[in-house]
Amino acid sequence: MKFLIAIVQDYDCDRMLRTVTGFGYRATRISSTGGFLRTGNTTVLIGIEDDQVERCIGLIRQSCQARTEVKLDPANEYIEWFAAGVHEVTVGGAVVFVMNVERFEQFRADAVSVSTRDGGFGD
Numbered sequence: 001m002k003f004l005i006a007i008v009q010d011y012d013c014d015r016m017l018r019t020v021t022g023f024g025y026r027a028t029r030i031s032s033t034g035g036f037l038r039t040g041n042t043t044v045l046i047g048i049e050d051d052q053v054e055r056c057i058g059l060i061r062q063s064c065q066a067r068t069e070v071k072l073d074p075a076n077e078y079i080e081w082f083a084a085g086v087h088e089v090t091v092g093g094a095v096v097f098v099m100n101v102e103r104f105e106q107f108r109a110d111a112v113s114v115s116t117r118d119g120g121f122g123d
């Protein structure tokens, strides 16, 4: 099993999640913040079988093609980068890490019924 960690821009995330979950993959979305721009992005966690990695990465790639140029403002905290010749950065697309999973467990409560007549949880 493999664990994909995909960092994507917020504006690509809905499309990406619709696509990967539409193909039957399970995903968890976490709000995150980029260390460089310190603006919001989204981290998506996906656990999949080894033989599904390339297919899933292909879906992420096709969902996150949008690129946006962000011009750094020399009047604010990016002044060091501006001085170093970094005037704009390109964001969008996706950054994907693929990790080996040593063990996966999923505990389900399907053997235990906890619902009560009023629909709440029992004592």
Ligand code: 2BA
Pocket (backbone or CB within 6 Å): 007, 033, 034, 035, 036, 037, 038, 039, 041, 086, 089, 090, 091, 092, 093, 094, 095
């Ligand atoms: P940020 O760290 O906010 O970076 C946003 C964009 O700024 C980057 O886009 C890149 O184009 C630019 N950038 C970042 N560091 C730079 C530097 N030292 N000099 C010049 N430009 C720089 P992406 O490369 O597409 O990365 C998008 C987001 O993915 C990053 O947001 C960060 O949250 C994450 N990320 C990228 N590489 C990572 C890594 N190796 N480890 C962990 N997170 C990573």
